[in-house]
Each structure stands twice: as C-alpha cells, then as structure tokens.
Amino acid sequence: MSITEQESAEMKVVGTRISRPDGVDKVTGRARYGADLMLPGMLQGATLRSPHAHAKLISIDTSRAEALPGVKAVVTRDDFKDQPSEIVAAGELPVNYRDVVRNMMAREKVLYDGHPVAAVAATSMSVAKKALKLIQVEYEVLPHVINVVDAMKPGAPILDENLRTQGDESAPDTPTNISKRVQTGFGDVDAGFAAADIIVEREYDTEPVHQGYIEPQACVASYTEDGHAEIWVSTQGHFLIRSFTARLCGLDVSKLKVTPSEIGGGFGGKNNVYGEPIALALSRKAHRPVKMVMSRNEVFRATGPTSGANMKVKVGCTRDGKITAADAVLNYQAGAFPGSPVMQASMTAFACYALENVRVVGFDVVSNRPKVAAYRAPGAQVVAFGVESVMDEMAKKLNMDPVEFRLKNAAKEGVKASFGPTLGPVGLVECLEEIKSHPNYSVPLGPNQGRGVASGFWFNIGGETCVNMNLSEDGTVALMVGTPDIGGSRASMSMMAAEALGIDPKSVTVSVGDTNALGFNFLTAGSRTTFASGKATVEAAQKMILELRSRAAKIWDISVDAVVWEEGEARPASSNAGDFEPLTLAELAKKAPKTGGPIAGHAETNVQGAGPSYASQVADVEVDPETGQVKILRFTVAQDAGKAIHPSYVEGQYQGATAQGIGWALNEAYIYDENGRLENPNFLDYRVPVASDLPMIDSIIVEVPNPNHPYGVRGIGETSIIPVTAAIANAIESATGKRLLKLPMSPPEVLEAIEGNA
Amino acid sequence: MTKQHVTTSINGDEIEFLCETEQTLLDILRDELQFIGTKEGCGSGDCGACSVIVDGRLVCACLMLGVEAQGKKIETIEGIATKEELHPLQQKFIDHAALQCGFCTPGFLVASKALLEKNPNPTETEVRYWLAGNLCRCTGYDKIVRAVLDAAQEMRGASA
Numbered sequence: 001m002s003i004t005e006q007e008s009a010e011m012k013v014v015g016t017r018i019s020r021p022d023g024v025d026k027v028t029g030r031a032r033y034g035a036d037l038m039l040p041g042m043l044q045g046a047t048l049r050s051p052h053a054h055a056k057l058i059s060i061d062t063s064r065a066e067a068l069p070g071v072k073a074v075v076t077r078d079d080f081k082d083q084p085s086e087i088v089a090a091g092e093l094p095v096n097y098r099d100v101v102r103n104m105m106a107r108e109k110v111l112y113d114g115h116p117v118a119a120v121a122a123t124s125m126s127v128a129k130k131a132l133k134l135i136q137v138e139y140e141v142l143p144h145v146i147n148v149v150d151a152m153k154p155g156a157p158i159l160d161e162n163l164r165t166q167g168d169e170s171a172p173d174t175p176t177n178i179s180k181r182v183q184t185g186f187g188d189v190d191a192g193f194a195a196a197d198i199i200v201e202r203e204y205d206t207e208p209v210h211q212g213y214i215e216p217q218a219c220v221a222s223y224t225e226d227g228h229a230e231i232w233v234s235t236q237g238h239f240l241i242r243s244f245t246a247r248l249c250g251l252d253v254s255k256l257k258v259t260p261s262e263i264g265g266g267f268g269g270k271n272n273v274y275g276e277p278i279a280l281a282l283s284r285k286a287h288r289p290v291k292m293v294m295s296r297n298e299v300f301r302a303t304g305p306t307s308g309a310n311m312k313v314k315v316g317c318t319r320d321g322k323i324t325a326a327d328a329v330l331n332y333q334a335g336a337f338p339g340s341p342v343m344q345a346s347m348t349a350f351a352c353y354a355l356e357n358v359r360v361v362g363f364d365v366v367s368n369r370p371k372v373a374a375y376r377a378p379g380a381q382v383v384a385f386g387v388e389s390v391m392d393e394m395a396k397k398l399n400m401d402p403v404e405f406r407l408k409n410a411a412k413e414g415v416k417a418s419f420g421p422t423l424g425p426v427g428l429v430e431c432l433e434e435i436k437s438h439p440n441y442s443v444p445l446g447p448n449q450g451r452g453v454a455s456g457f458w459f460n461i462g463g464e465t466c467v468n469m470n471l472s473e474d475g476t477v478a479l480m481v482g483t484p485d486i487g488g489s490r491a492s493m494s495m496m497a498a499e500a501l502g503i504d505p506k507s508v509t510v511s512v513g514d515t516n517a518l519g520f521n522f523l524t525a526g527s528r529t530t531f532a533s534g535k536a537t538v539e540a541a542q543k544m545i546l547e548l549r550s551r552a553a554k555i556w557d558i559s560v561d562a563v564v565w566e567e568g569e570a571r572p573a574s575s576n577a578g579d580f581e582p583l584t585l586a587e588l589a590k591k592a593p594k595t596g597g598p599i600a601g602h603a604e605t606n607v608q609g610a611g612p613s614y615a616s617q618v619a620d621v622e623v624d625p626e627t628g629q630v631k632i633l634r635f636t637v638a639q640d641a642g643k644a645i646h647p648s649y650v651e652g653q654y655q656g657a658t659a660q661g662i663g664w665a666l667n668e669a670y671i672y673d674e675n676g677r678l679e680n681p682n683f684l685d686y687r688v689p690v691a692s693d694l695p696m697i698d699s700i701i702v703e704v705p706n707p708n709h710p711y712g713v714r715g716i717g718e719t720s721i722i723p724v725t726a727a728i729a730n731a732i733e734s735a736t737g738k739r740l741l742k743l744p745m746s747p748p749e750v751l752e753a754i755e756g757n758a
Numbered sequence: 759m760t761k762q763h764v765t766t767s768i769n770g771d772e773i774e775f776l777c778e779t780e781q782t783l784l785d786i787l788r789d790e791l792q793f794i795g796t797k798e799g800c801g802s803g804d805c806g807a808c809s810v811i812v813d814g815r816l817v818c819a820c821l822m823l824g825v826e827a828q829g830k831k832i833e834t835i836e837g838i839a840t841k842e843e844l845h846p847l848q849q850k851f852i853d854h855a856a857l858q859c860g861f862c863t864p865g866f867l868v869a870s871k872a873l874l875e876k877n878p879n880p881t882e883t884e885v886r887y888w889l890a891g892n893l894c895r896c897t898g899y900d901k902i903v904r905a906v907l908d909a910a911q912e913m914r915g916a917s918a
C-alpha cells in the first residue's frame with residue numbers, strides 16, 4: 001500500500017487512522033439497518049409488479065385480496081393523487097413529480113417489467129404473498145422498446161404520447177421518446193478538425209448496470225390517526241424521503257418524521273422514493289405500522305440501474321500530440337421516465353483535457369426499462385469509456401506514451417474547463433505523474449498481458465447542510481449531522497470537530513439526526529458529505545469556540561478579544577490580558593450553568609466551493625486466448641482527495657469504486673428477453689465482482705488542497721469509478737491488439753474480437 | 759396452518775421456536791428470534807450476508823429451513839465476541855477499515871471464522887476463494903482480505 005500523504009505539521013487529528021465510532025456495532029451485528037426495526041403490531045407489506053414491459057392498465061380488482069383473512073390494507077393508483085408536472089432536484093438528477101407518482105405506482109400504463117401496480121399489508125409475509133396472487137389486473141399489452149437507438153427511431157413504440165423533445169428547435173411537434181437535447185462546449189469544432197493531422201472517431205455502446213448495494217431497499221412506516229407519521233428507512237437522504245413522501249401522501253412536511261437507519265450501501269441508488277409512500281398509504285389504511293422490504297428480484301427489476309448509452313466520440317490532434325478538437329454525441333437511456341445523467345455526461349466528457357474547440361450533444365431517451373437512478377459519478381463513467389478509449393488510440397497513432405499524451409493535454413489550474421468555468425487548483429497532473437512513476441507502470445508484461453491507463457473527472461457538490469454541536473456537562477461533545485453515514489463519515493466528522501476544538505476525537509460522539517432534529521439537509525451524494533457536513537461541522541465548532549471564549553472572558557472578567565482558544569482550552573491572549581490558569585473544555589462545561597447556560601454551536605448553510613476531483617489509473621490484465629476471459633493482474637489508482645481526513649476510508653472509496661468499475665467493464669449488464677422481461681434479476685446471473693476476481697487495489701492519495709474547505713477536503717467518493725472501463729479496454733487492446741467498443745467485455749465478446757480478425 | 763415446534767442451540771443457548779414449514783432459518787433468526795445481525799441480501803444463496811455456522815459448517819441461513827435447525831448447534835454473528843472482548847477478526851476488521859456500510863460485515867466475519875477454524879494459515883488466494891461466496895459492494899475486498907490475513911497471524915501467535 002503506498003500512500004503519498006503530506007504529513008501536515010499543524011494538524012493533530014486530521015490525516016490519522018482512528019477506529020470508526022460505529023465499528024463495534026457493525027462487527028457485532030448490533031447496527032440496525034432498514035429491515036431491522038420491529039414495531040408492535042407491525043404488518044408486512046408486499047408489492048404486485050407488472051410482468052409486462054409496456055401495457056395499458058385497464059382495471060385492477062382487489063376485492064378477493066381484501067377478503068383474505070390477515071389482509072389489512074390494499075392500495076393501488078386510486079390511493080394516490082395525481083401530481084402536476086413540476087421538476088425538482090433529487091440528488092444528482094432532477095425529477096418531475098408527475099413522473100415520481102407514476103413510477104411509484106403505475107397509473108395509465110405500466111412502463112417496465114417490475115413497475116408497481118398494487119400493494120398489500122398483511123399479518124405475515126406468507127399471507128401478503130397469497131393476497132398479491134388474488135389481485136386481478138387487466139392489461140392491454142403494447143409493443144415495447146428496450147434499446148436506446150431503437151427508441152429514437154421514427155415509428156418506435158411511444159411511452160408517453162405527451163412527450164416532446166426539449167432543447168431542440170428542429171424537433172417536430174409529434175410524440176417522441178427523446179425527452180431532451182443538451183449541448184455544451186465552445187470554440188469552433190470544425191476549424192479544429194480542419195487543423196488536425198490525425199482524427200480518431202469511434203462509436204461505443206454500453207449496457208445499464210445496477211448499483212448493487214447489498215442491502216435491499218427497506219422501510220417501516222407508521223401513520224397515526226391525528227395525521228402524524230413516522231418513517232424509518234435506509235436512504236441516502238431522509239429529508240428528501242420526507243419531501244417526496246409528504247407530497248405523494250398529502251401530508252404537511254413537518255408532520256412526517258423520517259429517521260435514517262444504518263444504510264447498507266447506496267451509490268446513488270438510494271436517493272429516491274420507492275416503497276416509502278406506499279408503506280405509509282398502507283399504514284394509513286390499516287392503522288398499523290407497515291414494513292416494506294424489497295427482494296433482490298425487485299431491487300434489480302424496479303430500482304435504478306444507471307443509463308446504458310450509445311455514443312460517438314471524435315478527437316483531432318496535431319502530429320506533435322496537441323488536441324485541436326473534441327466532439328461527441330451521447331444517446332443516454334433514461335429508463336421509463338425522462339432524467340438520465342446526460343447533462344453531467346456532456347459536461348464531464350472532456351474535462352480531463354485543455355481544449356480550445358469542444359462540443360458535446362446529448363439526448364435523453366426513454367424506453368421500457370426501470371427509471372435510471374444516480375450511480376457513482378452519474379453519466380461521467382459511461383462517456384469516459386468512449387473518450388478515454390479514443391484518447392488511447394490517439395496516443396498509439398502518435399506513437400506517444402499514453403500518460404505523456406494525457407500530460408501534454410491535461411486540464412490544470414487556469415485552463416477553461418470543457419464545461420465552461422476556469423479551473424482553480426486541481427490535481428490531474430499530479431495524479432498522472434504518480435501513475436507514471438508507480439512501479440505498476442513499469443513491471444514487465446508477459447505473453448497475453450497488457451497495460452492500460454485512463455483518467456476521470458468529477459465535480460463534487462456542496463448543498464444545503466445543517467449541523468448541531470452540543471457541549472455536554474462533562475466536557476464531551478455531541479455532534480449531530482443530517483447526512484446519512486454510508487462509509488464511515490461519522491469518523492471523519494468526529495475528527496474534523498476534534499481538530500477544530502483541539503480535543504481527542506473520542507470525546508466527540510457523532511449521530512445522524514432525524515428530520516425533526518435538524519434543518520433540511522441535502523443527500524449523502526455527489527461526494528459531498530465529508531466536504532459539506534465537514535465544513536458545517538468546523539463552522540459549528542468555531543461558533544462554539546467563540547461562546548467558550550466569551551464564557552472564559554466572563555469568568556476572568558476580561559474582554560472576549562483577550563481570550564484565545566488553543567489546544568482545547570481557553571487561555572489569556574497574552575500576559576497583558578491577565579494571569580489566569582487556562583480553562584479546559586470540561587471546566588467550562590461544568591461552569592456553564594452559572595455563566596449563561598448550555599453551550600452549543602450550530603451551522604445552517606448552503607455550502608459552496610466544492611473542489612473537483614481528478615483520478616488516473618493503470619490496469620494490467622491477462623487475456624486468456626482460449627476463452628476470452630480477462631484477469632485483472634494489477635490495478636493502481638491515483639486520485640486527488642484535496643485532503644484525506646481518514647486515509648483508510650479514502651483508500652476504501654478508491655478501491656470500492658474501482659471494483660465496481662471492474663464489474664462494469666467485464667461482467668455486469670441488464671439482459672432482457674424478447675418480451676422485455678429482465679432475464680437476470682439476481683446475483684447469480686447479474687455477476688458482481690467477488691474476492692477471487694480481484695487483486696489488491698493500490699491506492700495513491702494525491703492531496704492538492706481545496707481552498708474552499710478549512711482542511712482542504714474535496715470529495716472522494718465517485719471519481720475512481722470513472723476511468724476503470726476504459727483503462728481495462730485499453731489494457732485488453734495492449735494485450736490482444738483488439739479494441740472493444742462495447743461493454744461488458746465479457747469472455748464471448750473478447751473471444752469474438754480476438755478470433756474475428758485472427 | 760400448523761406450526762412446527764423446534765428446539766435448537768443458538769450461540770450456546772437452548773432456544774425453542776414455532777415455525778411455519780416454509781420459513782427459512784434466516785426468517786426465524788431475524789423475524790421470530792430477533793437475531794438481526796444476520797442479514798438478507800438476496801434470499802437465494804448468492805450473497806453470503808446471511809452466513810451462519812451450523813454444527814461447524816458454514817451455511818447460508820436463507821437456504822436452510824427453520825425446521826432443519828432441530829437439534830443443531832447454530833453460531834451467528836452475535837455469538838462471535840466473548841463477553842470481555844471482540845474476536846480478533848472483529849478487531850482487525852475495525853483496525854483495517856475493512857467495512858464501509860457494514861451490511862456485508864456479519865457474513866464476512868462468520869465466513870472468515872469458519873475459514874480460520876479449518877485453515878489457521880491461509881494464503882491470500884485461499885482467503886479470496888473461501889470468501890468468494892460473500893459479496894461486498896463497498897470495499898473492493900482489499901481491506902477485508904488484509905484484515906483476515908492479519909487476524910489469522912495474530913491468532914496463530916496467540917495459540918503458539
């Protein structure tokens with residue numbers, strides 16, 4: 001494990017590797033996740049789902065289910081009010097309330113295999129399942145369309161008769177599956193290509209893949225007769241669950257309390273509502289708490305995979321390796337409702353390069369698949385497969401080392417980013433240099449072995465954040481944040497609080513507050529938690545320190561300006577201020593009742609100034625010429641963290657993101673039959689990487705501080721998934737001489753490529 | 759419907775329960791007996807989140823019926839630590855940051871314990887293949903494998 005950390009002399013806690021505060025609960029089985037809450041009188045909920053990819057919903061007869069002993073409530077589309085068209089931010093992707101209510105429970109039509117049609121609550125799961133079989137649904141099956149290119153063709157089955165292409169003046173005023181056209185870029189692309197000596201242009205296809213969190217969606221909802229309600233749920237954003245559920249169930253927002261459970265992975269897939277409003281509607285009807293837990297089959301069929309895409313990428317270059325123009329057309333699957341991450345894809349496509357002429361046109365396309373959800377750097381990972389493959393091919397044509405080629409054209413501070421603004425300090429060059437000098441980049445390769453590199457960029461975000469910090473009477477600190485802890489963020493929060501207060505992180509207990517305990521917090525998404533909740537935590541600590549200084553000033557009867565806070569205690573600023581013994585946090589806490597009452601700090605803010613994070617990677621593979629099987633021999637990641645608060649969990653993010661990318665590259669895909677039914681909705685047939693598929697993943701933490709965070713944090717959760725598929729495709733090309741243009745690069749595909757031109 | 763009466767041992771305690779014939783051991787552990795540390799990730803034997811040890815053998819609790827627990831000795835995640843301290847595997851998982859969301863962790867710990875009971879000195883490859891039935895989507899397995907190897911080394915030292 002090689003770590004390049006600049007040991008920072010002034011920081012005592014930040015950058016160390018403490019034991020995470022929730023560790024013991026999680027290794028002993030005490031930690032409670034979404035499905036782990038049991039309430040008295042609780043019922044089991046279950047959902048009836050469409051077996052058809054596309055059909056009119058003619059009628060639903062629930063009378064026989066309702067008559068079954070043990071069934072306490074049944075709900076259908078009739079139990080939810082329709083919602084007008086209104087687009088709101090939900091995590092990293094915008095959604096329309098009109099679609100949210102339809103995705104939660106089908107109304108006029110079912111639009112994909114697995115689309116919810118009705119739900120029941122019963123005294124046991126076996127009764128609930130029997131009840132589902134008694135619900136009679138009359139469908140009128142319609143022609144369906146799965147593939148994105150097919151969905152764009154004239155004459156394709158239309159999902160929504162009212163849909164027109166936004167952002168495209170030339171689009172006809174007729175029904176379409178293309179919901180949106182976006183365009184980004186600047187300069188003169190045609191002139192850029194005219195000035196090029198070499199042009200590479202390729203077309204790529206990728207399949208949707210699932211986030212694959214191991215914990216299925218789960219919640220418990222409880223409605224009381226006076227119109228109050230509570231939901232316990234595994235989610236990345238309980239405040240958004242509250243907004244959406246209150247809206248869909250017609251409740252005042254403040255009457256609904258949402259408590260986040262421990263969360264068993266999300267990766268963007270738990271940014272949205274699925275069963276929560278249904279569970280609440282069932283509870284309202286049954287007058288009892290209702291638990292809804294998805295099966296793995298339901299998770300695959302009806303929760304968000306990410307977009308698959310068809311894309312064309314074209315890059316022009318001078319003979320000495322300077323890029324003159326970059327152009328791409330991206331067709332992104334949105335699933336059954338508009339809202340793919342095609343805008344993010346367009347903006348990030350060429351963000352690793354300093355360009356004068358760049359253009360990306362993107363299309364958002366609906367088809368009869370589950371509505372896509374965010375997945376780790378949504379959109380960026382898909383387009384990077386194409387862009388970073390083309391860049392590799394270009395380097396080969398130029399006879400240049402692929403890292404040198406990237407360094408020559410690298411985006412850096414002062415460069416106008418391909419998505420518009422001028423970049424501040426960023427770490428792409430540093431990442432590329434780390435890769436170049438890493439032993440992985442020079443190990444000799446054997447027969448059938450190859451090496452590939454690729455880079456990636458992600459914005460990271462800030463957003464609405466609210467935290468509370470309370471000083472307890474013994475001098476310990478209780479910190480409450482509103483961003484669910486998905487990968488160890490309570491550890492990093494306790495460390496930042498401890499650093500700011502000058503105390504031991506063990507004296508800080510961090511919890512994730514429910515929606516009544518704090519003001520609105522945006523999701524744990526966009527790599528924002530350690531950045532935004534961390535920044536708010538430091539701000540809260542600073543407010544608490546100001547209060548502590550003023551209490552000490554009161555005790556000493558001097559001005560607050562004459563008191564400083566150092567190493568966890570109040571001290572006179574200088575000998576001029578007076579000769580007083582320092583007052584520790586514990587002493588000030590003890591004296592608090594007599595100096596003005598409880599001492600607290602808080603912050604409520606819309607955090608700005610997220611620092612983009614770049615990554616570069618090198619992959620070594622061995623391709624079995626008999627079977628087409630690709631084995632990952634070595635993998636090294638360099639990513640700019642800005643500052644690693646807890647280096648072990650930063651490495652863990654790099655390694656986890658890389659493993660997901662490896663699954664995406666080699667195995668994972670949604671496979672539909674001719675009727676539009678998902679053929680592989682289980683972990684046996686949708687194969688995510690297991691321990692024996694992978695080597696150790698070497699993680700290099702590059703630290704180019706973000707000037708907008710007190711400790712320099714950027715956000716590290718996402719970028720490392722972006723370059724993986726292209727790094728592996730480039731390595732396969734280096735091993736076999738064959739370039740794969742389609743994901744996944746599964747053994748049959750690789751074998752066909754090898755034998756096709758042999 | 760008629761429920762079956764089952765007597766079994768869980769983490770050393772004799773336990774009786776009533777069970778529908780189609781309920782799995784996982785349903786019984788979680789829903790009837792509140793051993794919620796054992797997790798359900800798939801219900802089909804593909805993820806290992808429900809790993810328990812039955813009469814010394816590692817099994818997926820979702821693939822075994824509750825009635826089959828009759829007369830058996832079952833160990834779950836809740837039984838791994840002694841009263842005084844964490845099992846070395848548990849401590850090493852924390853030390854190595856071998857968990858992120860922690861949902862897969864009970865299954866990995868139970869499976870790793872079963873491995874080290876059979877093979878106290880596994881190679882990295884042996885650890886990776888033994889744990890290939892347990893899915894983790896967060897960590898990329900790197901730190902899990904290191905934690906298991908480190909725990910094995912410590913346990914060998916302790917028993918030497």
Ligand code: FES
Nearest residue numbers: 799801803806820
């Ligand atoms: S829940 Fe038993 S193997 Fe997944």
Ligand code: FES
Nearest residue numbers: 858859862894896
């Ligand atoms: S730590 Fe999340 S699945 Fe393993």
